[in-house]
Amino acid sequence: MSTTALIWILVAVVAVLAIVLVAGIVLARRRRISLAEKEKAERKPKGGGYQTGGGISLAPGGTPAPPAHPAGERTEVDGQPGVGDDASVPRDSKRRGIVDVTLPDEQAPAATRTEPVTEPVPAQQEPATAPVPAQRPPAAEPVTAPVTAPVVVPEPVVEAEEIEPTSGRLERLRGRLARSRSTFGQGLLGLLGGGDLDEESWTDVEDTLLLADLGAATTAEIVEKLRGEIVTRGVRNPEQARALLREVLVEALHPAMPRAVRALPHGDPANGGKPAVVLVVGVNGTGKTTTTGKLARVLVADGRTVLLGAADTFRAAAAEQLATWGSRVGAEVVRGNEGADPAAVAFDAVKRGVVAGVDTVLVDTAGRLHTKTGLMDELGKVKRVVEKQAEVDEVLLVLDATTGQNGLTQARVFSEVVDVTGIVLTKLDGTAKGGIVFQVQRELGVPVKLVGLGEGPDDLAPFEPGAFVDALLG
């Protein structure tokens, strides 16, 4: 074979190799592209219900608005809305936000005002002893502007209802604490009175207290005290264990805290004295209106005259509900139109209370607010405005005992917003977590003054640590 032929064969081989190489590269590229496309094709639409391992739920963009906040479904029996939650949808009326409140022009004619009070007016600067209606200059009257004009509902007592005496109510209603009693009475006493206590038994005691919602700090304190005293006193039998447990629990409830509800007037209202003003605050559904009504009965039973202010203007039926309570005890009710500014209604109520010379004005406020700022604005305003008429003597925070930690969160927020002076713990009849009493007091440093033990009109009892613990221990 000639050299020329060899060269041609080599060229041909190189050419074939080059073609194979190029074809290989192209094919490889093609494959890679098709792989990527496959991946793309298989990718699920963003967030379509996919949940990552971390538990983060992704929702596809541009889809309809997410389901309503559970607060919208909350009722007085379910989980309660917390402060700072979205507002609950009122049970039977349109929702109104605090942002809807239109502040009046100072100079606006009375008839167009939506809120009666913004600044001090002559009437509010009168001496406390002034006989109010007669001596008030006419110029002061626009303060209660017609738009929020109080609907004063004088309710004569058609049929005087018998009101249960208030003393000893906790003892009478002790049966209502049955659910909590099973934890303390049977649970704790069973553990403590059962002979030698090993580490495991103490863990059980701790768990029992935690389950009853006493909170970690109080639980630790109580357990430590019990452990020490059991050894020191040589507790050997169930009776001794019971006595010790009672003592430790009562002590943890700070029996020396002042628990009187400051609802008595300043001087004689018939002679220019001012009524006591009690603001009832709390998240909706906790039992504010019911508590206000029950408290009115307590006062009436004590021979006091009461005026009720229905400043919960979010829920139309709340005013109705309060009016019913009022009519049952012959208490006048001042209410605003639905959606009226709660501060205006509160102002009108207290003003009317001063004029009418009642002993006590109880103001049921609204707790249905979007944010802490909203709450602060509104409650702060209610208090400021009321104080133009009379001193606020008591701010009762109503907490639903069945909501546990949520109630505690609410309590913290409210106590930052207003100077809470007492706590009413409602629905203690429906919970095994009566221990929340301990925690609430400890957290807020504010005494539990009243407890709600049922839906009946006289199911409100003064809170007495000794009687309460006795009821818990059975």
Ligand SMILES: Nc1nc2c(ncn2[C@@H]2O[C@H](COP(=O)(O)OP(=O)(O)OP(=O)(O)O)[C@@H](O)[C@H]2O)c(=O)[nH]1
């Ligand atoms: N079992 C029990 N139920 C109670 C107690 N206190 C109130 N309730 C019930 O709780 C529900 C709510 O009470 P309301 O007084 O309407 O609550 P509220 O806080 O005024 O609610 P809003 O007007 O929506 O803000 C009602 O069905 C009451 O009967 C209590 O101590 N025990």
